[in-house]
Amino acid sequence: xxxxxxxxxxxxxxxxxxxxxxxxxxxxxxxxxxxxxxxxxxxxxxxxxxxxxxxxxxxxxxxxxxxxxxxxxxxxxxxxxxxxxxxxxxxxxxxxxxxxxxxxxxxxxxxxxxxxxxxxxxxxxxxxxxxxxxxxxxxxxxxxxxxxxxxxxxxxxxxxxxxxxxxxxxxxxxxxxxxxxxxxxxxxxxxxxxxxxxxxxxxxxxxxxxxxxxxxxxxxxxxxxxxxxxxxxxxxxxxxxxxxxxxxxxxxxxxxxxxxxxxxxxxxxxxxxxxxxxxxxxxxxxxxxxxxxxxxxxxxxxxxxxxxxxxxxxxxxxxxxxxxxxxxxxxxxxxxxxxxxxxxxxxxxxxxxxxxxxxxxxxxxxxxxxxxxxxxxxxxxxxxxxxxxxxxxxxxxxxxxxxxxxxxxxxxxxxxxxxxxxxxxxxxxxxxxxxxxxxxxxxxxxx
Amino acid sequence: xxxxxxxxxxxxxxxxxxxxxxxxxxxxxxxxxxxxxxxxxxxxxxxxxxxxxxxxxxxxxxxxxxxxxxxxxxxxxxxxxxxxxxxxxxxxxxxxxxxxxxxxxxxxxxxxxxxxxxxxxxxxxxxxxxxxxxxxxxxxxxxxxxxxxxxxxxxxxxxxxxxxxxxxxxxxxxxxxxxxxxxxxxxxxxxxxxxxxxxxxxxxxxxxxxxxxxxxxxxxxxxxxxxxxxxxxxxxxxxxxxxxxxxxxxxxxxxxxxxxxxxxxxxxxxxxxxxxxxxxxxxxxxxxxxxxxxxxxxxxxxxxxxxxxxxxxxxxxxxxxxxxxxxxxxxxxxxxxxxxxxxxxxxxxxxxxxxxxxxxxxxxxxxxxxxxxxxxxxxxxxxxxxxxxxxxxxxxxxxxxxxxxxxxxxxxxxxxxxxxxxxxxxxxxxxxxxxxxxxxxxxxxxx
Numbered sequence: 051x052x053x054x055x056x057x058x059x060x061x062x063x064x065x066x067x068x069x070x071x072x073x074x075x076x077x078x079x080x081x082x083x084x085x086x087x088x089x090x091x092x093x094x095x096x097x098x099x100x101x102x103x104x105x106x107x108x109x110x111x112x113x114x115x116x117x118x119x120x121x122x123x124x125x126x127x128x129x130x131x132x133x134x135x136x137x138x139x140x141x142x143x144x145x146x147x148x149x150x151x152x153x154x155x156x157x158x159x160x161x162x163x164x165x166x167x168x169x170x171x172x173x174x175x176x177x178x179x180x181x182x183x184x185x186x187x188x189x190x191x192x193x194x195x196x197x198x199x200x201x202x203x204x205x206x207x208x209x210x211x212x213x214x215x216x217x218x219x220x221x222x223x224x225x226x227x228x229x230x231x232x233x234x235x236x237x238x239x240x241x242x243x244x245x246x247x248x249x250x251x252x253x254x255x256x257x258x259x260x261x262x263x264x265x266x267x268x269x270x271x272x273x274x275x276x277x278x279x280x281x282x283x284x285x286x287x288x289x290x291x292x293x294x295x296x297x298x299x300x301x302x303x304x305x306x307x308x309x310x311x312x313x314x315x316x317x318x319x320x321x322x323x324x325x326x327x328x329x330x331x332x333x334x335x336x337x338x339x340x341x342x343x344x345x346x347x348x349x350x351x352x353x354x355x356x357x358x359x360x361x362x363x364x365x366x367x368x369x370x371x372x373x374x375x376x377x378x379x380x381x382x383x384x385x386x387x388x389x390x391x392x393x394x395x396x397x398x399x400x401x402x403x404x405x406x407x408x409x410x411x412x413x414x415x416x417x418x419x420x421x422x423x424x425x426x427x428x429x430x431x432x433x434x435x436x437x438x439x440x441x442x443x444x445x446x447x448x449x450x451x452x453x454x455x456x457x458x459x460x461x462x463x464x465x466x467x468x469x470x471x472x473x474x475x476x477x478x479x480x481x482x483x484x485x486x487x488x489x490x491x492x493x494x495x496x497x
Numbered sequence: 498x499x500x501x502x503x504x505x506x507x508x509x510x511x512x513x514x515x516x517x518x519x520x521x522x523x524x525x526x527x528x529x530x531x532x533x534x535x536x537x538x539x540x541x542x543x544x545x546x547x548x549x550x551x552x553x554x555x556x557x558x559x560x561x562x563x564x565x566x567x568x569x570x571x572x573x574x575x576x577x578x579x580x581x582x583x584x585x586x587x588x589x590x591x592x593x594x595x596x597x598x599x600x601x602x603x604x605x606x607x608x609x610x611x612x613x614x615x616x617x618x619x620x621x622x623x624x625x626x627x628x629x630x631x632x633x634x635x636x637x638x639x640x641x642x643x644x645x646x647x648x649x650x651x652x653x654x655x656x657x658x659x660x661x662x663x664x665x666x667x668x669x670x671x672x673x674x675x676x677x678x679x680x681x682x683x684x685x686x687x688x689x690x691x692x693x694x695x696x697x698x699x700x701x702x703x704x705x706x707x708x709x710x711x712x713x714x715x716x717x718x719x720x721x722x723x724x725x726x727x728x729x730x731x732x733x734x735x736x737x738x739x740x741x742x743x744x745x746x747x748x749x750x751x752x753x754x755x756x757x758x759x760x761x762x763x764x765x766x767x768x769x770x771x772x773x774x775x776x777x778x779x780x781x782x783x784x785x786x787x788x789x790x791x792x793x794x795x796x797x798x799x800x801x802x803x804x805x806x807x808x809x810x811x812x813x814x815x816x817x818x819x820x821x822x823x824x825x826x827x828x829x830x831x832x833x834x835x836x837x838x839x840x841x842x843x844x845x846x847x848x849x850x851x852x853x854x855x856x857x858x859x860x861x862x863x864x865x866x867x868x869x870x871x872x873x874x875x876x877x878x879x880x881x882x883x884x885x886x887x888x889x890x891x892x893x894x895x896x897x898x899x900x901x902x903x904x905x906x907x908x909x910x911x912x913x914x915x916x917x918x919x920x921x922x923x924x925x926x927x928x929x930x931x932x933x934x935x936x937x938x939x940x941x942x943x944x
Contacts, residue, residue: 141723142830164729186672197670199679200647215920220830222860223644223900225633225683226908226915228924228943232646232679236672253729276588282611282700325772383589383667413669453670461673468673473662476931477675483926496675 051083051093056131058082067126068119070108071173073374074430075116075459079106079126086131088206088214088245095243096212098125104492107239109150109178113185114377115458117238121493129180132245135159143251144203144220149180149244153187156249165251168195171454172365180244186236188454190361193412194286194319195252197454199235206246207234210485220248233480238456239491241484259330260287260318260354261347263337264311268292271313272388274340275411278317278333279384285329287318288412289361292391295368295406302367305360311343315411316361318354364408365419372404372421376433378440381415382449393443394418401432415453441467457495498530498540503578505529514573515566517555518620520821521877522563522906526553526573533578535653535661535692542690543659545572551939554686556596556625560632561824562905564685568940576627579692582606590698591650591667596627596691600634603696612698615642618901619812627691633683635901637808640859641733641766642699644901646682653693654681657932667695680927685903686938688931706777707734707765707801708794710784711758715739718760719835721787722858725764725780726831732776734765735859736808739838742815742853749814752807758790762858763808765801811855812866819851819868823880825887828862829896840890841865848879862900888914904942 058067059081068078080103085091098105104124111118120126133150140163147156153167153174160167170189171177177187183205188197204218207230218224218231234241265271271290278285291299291314300307307314315337319329334345348354369375382390391407398405398420409416418440422429441451441464451457451464466474481488481496488497505514506528515525527550532538545552551571558565567573580597587610594603600614600621607614617636618624624634630652635644651665654677665671665678681688712718718737725732738746738761747754754761762784766776781792795801816822829837838854845852845867856863865887869876888898888911898904898911913921928935928943935944 141727141832143726186676188670192669196647199676200643209919209923213919215917215923217920219897220895221828221862221897221900222639223635223828223857223862224897225899225901225903226897226912227904227920228688228927229633229646229679229683230920230923230927232676236676241675253731279590280588284700322772322775325769328769381668381670385588410670415668415670448667450666450668450671450673452672453668454672456672457674465673470662472656472660473664473674473677476656476662476677479930480675480677480927483930484923 052085052090056084056086067128070111070113070116070118072114072116072119072460073376074425075119077120078123079120080123082126082128084128084131088208091127091208091243091245092212092214094125094127095208095210098489099210099212099487102487103489105489106491107243109181110176112173112177112181113456113458114379115452115456115460117185117456117458117494119459121459127243130178138163138165140165142220145249145251147179147247147249149178149247151179153177153179153182160251161254164254166254167201167249167251169198169201172362179247183235183244183247184237184239185454185456188415190289190410191286192410192415193288194284199232201250202231202235202247203250204248205231205234205244207242208245209242210487210490218248238458238495240481240495241490255320257323257326258318258320258354259326259348260316260357261330261334261345262357263315263317263334263342263345264308265313265315265342266311268313268391269388270341271315272411274315274337274342276385277336277340281332281336283329283332285317285319285333285412287316288410289316290314290411291361291364291408292406295364295408298367298371298406299360299364302370303359303363305356307360308344316357368406368419368421373424374422376420376422378418378437379453379455380440380444380449380451381413381453382444382447384414386447386449387411387414387416390443390447390449391416394440397439398436401436403432403436414449459494462494499532499537503531503533514575517558517560517563517565519561519563519566519907520823521872522566524567525570526567527570529573529575531575531578535655538574538690538692539655539659539661541572541574542655542657545936546657546659546934549934550936552936553938554690556628557623559620559624559628560903560905561826562899562903562907564632564903564905564941566906568906574690577625585610585612587612589667592696592698594626594694594696596625596694598626600624600626600629607698608701611701613701614648614696614698616645616648619809626694630682630691630694631684631686632901632903635862637736637857638733639857639862640735641731646679648697649678649682649694650697651695652678652681652691654689655692656689657934657937665695685905685942687928687942688937702767704770704773705765705767705801706773706795707763707804708777708781708792709804710762710764710781710789710792711755712760712762712789713758715760715838716835717788718762719858721762721784721789723832724783724787728779728783730776730779732764732766732780734763735857736763737761737858738808738811738855739853742811742855745814745818745853746807746811749817750806750810752803754807755791763804815853815866815868820871821869823867823869825865825884826900826902827887827891827896827898828860828900829891829894831861833894833896834858834861834863837863837891837894837896841887844886845883848883850879850883861896906941909941
């Protein structure tokens with residue numbers, strides 16, 4: 051159905067497609083299919099449906115919640131061959147793409163016609179739009195620009211039955227029927243297979259500026275973030291690194307970061323030359339008034355990118371210092387951010403685990419990253435305990451167990467703690483409405 | 498369950514609650530309940546569920562698609578008594594409100610703390626947030642700020658079973674579970690009863706500026722709109738009126754509008770004093786280059802409001818010249834706007850119907866308004882034919898039969914033409930997942 055050359059069944063391949071970017075989780079595919087068209091996707095889904103075979107759709111496999119791990123085997127369907135940007139329309143400010151297009155590639159295609167695709171997950175050079183839609187991917191610009199959900203106008207979707215439908219379209223305003231488009235966003239491949247997406251673009255900002263402020267303590271940085279937002283600006287970037295992250299990033303990239311600081315705050319904005327500069331100057335002034343140890347601002351896009359690099363290379367830098375890094379992804383209301391970060395430090399210390407925390411201070415989304423010396427039973431148990439306590443704290447603070455990475459396999463046991471039994475039962479009924487036989491990415495969301 | 502004084506059963510009241518703002522459509526309630534709390538809503542829903550009684554939730558009844566008309570009788574539940582703004586949080590930039598709060602009231606509550614709620618449906622002084630959520634209400638700022646969906650962070654929802662759940666919360670980033678929050682937005686009271694909403698707010702723009710340009714023909718105005726967006730600005734307002742609307746608005750409000758123009762384009766932006774002025778100057782220049790007959794710009798908010806008044810009073814002005822006005826609500830991709838407006842003129846002329854068209858040029862959402870001399874059989878038949886042909890044309894142009902008013906009873910027969918049978922069947926399965934007995938707003942969306 052997909053052509054001889056587009057099927058993988060060699061044991062080594064089945065093992066590699068049995069994993070994604072989540073450590074300590076693996077399954078094994080029975081077979082891997084790489085369809086090249088919507089018709090081929092539909093044909094494979096029809097067979098899976100008729101025979102009751104599990105079908106696990108995936109993109110680049112950068113998922114961090116084991117959402118694309120074929121835990122019970124089945125057909126792994128990789129959409130990476132469907133990688134065409136079908137249209138970039140400057141007049142309508144939208145793009146039509148296949149699911150295998152990477153986020154960065156879409157960004158470049160938009161840039162070529164003076165437009166801009168705001169969502170920018172950390173893995174943007176590798177991850178695909180299909181995966182971004184499946185997880186409602188966020189990134190560094192969420193506060194000002196929102197997340198993937200806010201840019202999906204329409205979808206082509208192959209249902210579990212093999213039927214192909216279209217949801218939404220090319221319009222900002224369209225209320226004909228239930229909003230299935232946004233229901234599919236974040237559904238982690240459990241409700242259908244996205245074979246085409248129509249995405250809203252925005253005019254490319256004329257300029258972009260960034261600054262860095264060092265603080266003695268994270269609490270001071272968080273207070274500065276609150277002051278910035280209370281001042282009435284909504285900047286494109288408000289990111290933080292704790293002292294552990296500053297150290298490993300400096301070891302890794304040698305950007306000349308200040309090792310004696312307790313926290314680094316990265317702030318930036320885009321817009322017109324003047325508005326972006328004004329906003330960054332205002333934020334720098336607020337940081338100064340908030341007791342920052344030192345402040346650097348960059349007016350050139352190249353310099354700004356250098357500063358952003360400090361933030362973007364945090365994960366690889368952490369990954370280098372420990373054989374196993376467990377990257378978590380909780381979010382809390384912004385005023386509770388410090389409380390959450392302090393709780394993470396206390397929980398991990400008690401369990402004798404090393405941990406670095408960084409994240410999106412503007413939208414309260416943080417990434418505590420557990421650093422495991424090696425994969426032994428004790429370390430895994432300690433990590434599991436730490437994660438459970440971090441989730442409980444996030445929920446206690448009115449937050450969520452996943453801000454942008456998804457539920458997958460790793461967080462499924464904790465979902466009921468956040469949503470409650472009635473809500474969870476409703477999710478299962480919605481799943482059944484889409485996939486009565488439960489063939490799409492089984493044992494994940496909705497099952 | 499709701500208290501003696503909060504039940505309506507007098508024939509006159511049952512008749513008035515049997516209607517909304519949709520002409521030529523009426524049902525009759527068997528009884529009207531006005532609950533004062535989530536617990537009272539849940540109690541009434543439980544009884545309706547146990548006895549299999551229809552329950553039709555409604556707010557202020559400004560709906561234009563007969564979505565709140567109790568066509569088969571049943572319990573009409575008015576949420577207008579639940580009208581409290583529970584919280585406006587400047588630090589988190591959000592508000593928590595009961596469903597009966599009007600859109601304008603929320604706007605004023607946000608304004609008091611220097612914040613801003615962008616969605617502004619024409620009926621904002623009367624319509625309620627509950628109704629805005631049920632219809633995913635839009636308004637004049639959709640192009641730059643999006644619609645109601647883009648501001649709903651979390652909901653408290655009473656399900657058909659009487660269970661109360663919470664979806665989402667106070668976070669911009671939250672991917673724990675399927676996105677039921679946005680599925681409820683636009684579901685027209687068929688999936689649950691919203692009893693509380695958490696809504697995102699934005700910093701209040703420092704300034705707002707508006708301008709008006711007259712063109713000999715609508716095609717010239719539309720070309721100017723395309724040129725404005727191609728220039729790379731994303732303004733807050735881009736509205737148009739055709740010649741019929743200009744005439745009736747001038748008769749009604751005497752604003753000194755130019756009667757010899759074929760079209761009026763209202764353009765505006767907000768932001769900093771400087772950025773808003775610059776944007777409006779650029780748009781004025783583009784209109785001048787596009788052959789505008791005359792251009793006026795207003796730099797003071799008061800003057801700007803006067804210009805916006807021309808747009809806001811279009812519907813009442815049209816309503817005054819004919820006993821029956823049928824306000825339609827199609828949207829098409831922006832480049833097809835002129836084609837759509839010309840098709841509307843041709844269709845209505847052929848059928849001997851008077852019609853004025855106005856709408857949101859920026860997002861391709863237009864409101865052809867049929868003016869019926871009186872309610873006789875011939876007029877109604879002609880209007881029905883016109884509406885059917887207008888919908889067919891919108892779909893043909895890649896548009897939608899409803900941009901912001903919803904499907905209700907009036908558009909239900911046409912929904913399959915836009916979505917197709919497979920998609921419609923899926924909507925019905927989703928409805929069943931939420932409301933197995935079909936008690937919530939029956940005979941509407943999902944049934």
